[in-house]
Amino acid sequence: MTGGVTPGDGYFWILDADKKPKAFKMWVSIIPLKGVEASWENWVELSGGAWLSTAHGFDVFGKKISTEMLDVRQGDSWRDFGFDDQIEFL
Numbered sequence: 001m002t003g004g005v006t007p008g009d010g011y012f013w014i015l016d017a018d019k020k021p022k023a024f025k026m027w028v029s030i031i032p033l034k035g036v037e038a039s040w041e042n043w044v045e046l047s048g049g050a051w052l053s054t055a056h057g058f059d060v061f062g063k064k065i066s067t068e069m070l071d072v073r074q075g076d077s078w079r080d081f082g083f084d085d086q087i088e089f090l
Contacts, residue, residue, distance in 0.1 A: 008029060009026070009027065009028040009029060010026070010027040010028075011024050011025070011026050011027075012024060012025045012026075012035075014037075020040075020043060020051070021040045021053070022039065022040055022041070023037050023038060023039045023040060024037070024038055024040070025037045025038075026038065033060065036058055036060065037058060037059075038056055038057065038058040039055070039056060039057045039058065040053040040055075040056060041053060041054075041055040041056070041057070042054045042055040042068065044072060046072070046073075046074040047074050048074050050074065052069075052072060054068055054069040054070075054072055055067070055068040055069070056068075
């Protein structure tokens with residue numbers, strides 16, 4: 001493999017019966033372990049129809065590392081999230 005920011009890295013996706021990702025295995029240069037599996041869990045459907053996995057986790061040396069997104073929302077503008085449309089980014 002070539003290209004991208006991490007040439008030589010590889011990912012193998014594992015799909016469920018609905019062809020939705022449930023996990024992937026990765027062979028990446030920054031992790032010395034080969035074939036580390038990371039889960040994709042707790043799928044939610046947003047009001048516009050998009051699906052999003054809100055939880056991910058993987059085991060490293062027997063230790064479970066996980067993360068979860070809470071209060072996931074969708075909007076058409078910044079105002080849908082309580083912000084002024086003139087929001088500035090640094």
